[in-house]
């Protein structure tokens with residue numbers, strides 16, 4: 001395909017030359033040379049004609065590669081500033097495909113607060129295969145150093161974390177891991193590349209649940225992995241094809257379409273969430289508001305240094321524990337009580353009973369995933385409508 005806007009197929013130096021708003025709309029998406037179509041065609045073909053046996057052209061079979069998927073992979077790679085992008089059927093598929101680079105006897109050091117499904121993968125899928133995970137609070141850098149053994153092969157973290165919105169210093173973690181030549185993978189789902197680019201801080205790879213902000217419209221389940229490391233890219237490319245957890249071309253198209261507004265959406269998510277967090281902090285029904293954009297957040301300074309905005313996620317500890325949380329969540333009218341996050345519509349959920357139910361109770365307590373904790377994904381509705389909804393639901397707590 002020709003690249004009429006002189007944007008390279010995947011990130012690298014393009015991110016320096018072009019702003020993220022431009023990359024979101026054009027990277028990997030030149031006008032279609034066959035038809036001039038400005039929007040990337042959805043190529044549903046499962047297979048591609050070959051002129052000679054065993055000599056495929058660019059595409060061969062849609063599990064190993066597909067034009068619509070290639071456009072998405074190039075675009076997200078450009079946004080994250082990496083040269084290699086791989087799309088998957090879900091964020092979990094991206095994570096699991098990456099974890100298949102490990103062997104029995106290998107060890108993972110993981111941040112202690114990760115999406116419940118990621119914890120479940122490490123604890124219930126990887127551990128029985130002989131890959132041990134050590135979960136550490138990466139706010140204490142010494143706890144990372146202490147967790148290294150000769151068998152450590154991967155450091156995994158989310159920041160901001162799901163659901164307690166802790167921040168870890170990506171550069172500092174990478175410095176520690178690099179001294180031992182161990183790759184660092186950052187799940188960047190909560191921030192999106194608009195607010196944070198882990199590769200710029202030294203991470204080896206970035207993983208996304210594109211189900212969330214990247215697609216942004218809650219109508220696709222998908223995942224991505226981006227890296228600048230050629231060796232890792234070769235391995236992940238092999239696994240993407242060998243395992244086959246790939247997305248459909250239609251889903252790839254929808255995600256590409258969603259990405260076009262990602263920068264503008266992230267700005268608005270951050271602005272609305274900041275204002276709602278400020279107001280929630282003043283409510284007598286609220287024991288604690290956790291939001292990296294509030295000066296009361298323990299990592300407020302790190303947020304300003306590492307992120308371009310605090311994002312759209314707020315966690316709120318309600319006075320009155322589980323009863324209060326149940327009543328509050330059931331009373332919401334504009335916020336929908338549902339798992340997931342990052343869409344244009346506002347969502348609310350109860351991590352202990354929903355997204356993080358697979359994390360053992362004592363661990364949840366230790367992490368602060370209490371019965372009174374609710375998680376809000378602030379969408380793009382009118383700010384005052386969202387505030388009215390939160391206020392009336394807080395009023396129902398009693």
Ligand code: P1T
Pocket residue numbers: 090091092093115117118158162187189190208209210211221222223339340341355
């Ligand atoms: O749902 P899936 O696309 O497979 O993505 C998994 C995943 C990975 N990483 C993070 C940080 C996530 O938040 C998720 C999915 N999380 C939810 C469904 C949730 O409501 O938290």
